[in-house]
Amino acid sequence: MIGDREKSAVCLQCLECCRYVSFSLPLAGDLKIYEEFCRVRDLELVAVKKGVVYIRVEKHCKYLTVAGCRIYDQRPMACRMYDGRKDAAMADKCMWKEIE
Ligand code: SF4
Ligand code: SF4
Numbered sequence: 001m002i003g004d005r006e007k008s009a010v011c012l013q014c015l016e017c018c019r020y021v022s023f024s025l026p027l028a029g030d031l032k033i034y035e036e037f038c039r040v041r042d043l044e045l046v047a048v049k050k051g052v053v054y055i056r057v058e059k060h061c062k063y064l065t066v067a068g069c070r071i072y073d074q075r076p077m078a079c080r081m082y083d084g085r086k087d088a089a090m091a092d093k094c095m096w097k098e099i100e
Contacts, residue, residue, distance in 0.1 A: 006099070016094065017082055019058060024052050027048060
């Protein structure tokens with residue numbers, strides 16, 4: 001298992017969760033309704049698992065630069081805690097899955 005320093009180094013090569021916002025909705029009805037919603041709102045329906053629809057949209061964080069996070073040492077706790085491998089809307093993009 002790799003440590004936090006190595007994980008941070010991988011994140012700086014990736015930065016995908018700084019480029020996307022992901023969310024999920026309970027699947028209540030025909031999946032076509034969700035597909036249409038995503039199409040008209042320009043969202044990406046990534047997965048449907050166990051009655052939950054996982055969606056993402058490209059929305060760059062205002063602190064993201066070409067060199068990475070402008071406030072990395074003071075980044076929010078949500079950024080520190082986030083693990084893209086556990087987010088079904090982002091797991092395909094998260095580079096941590098390739099190192100552990
Ligand atoms: S604050 Fe930094 S680490 Fe958090 S999403 Fe923005 S650029 Fe990424
Ligand atoms: S998607 Fe994963 S590897 Fe990429 S920056 Fe986010 S947590 Fe790090």
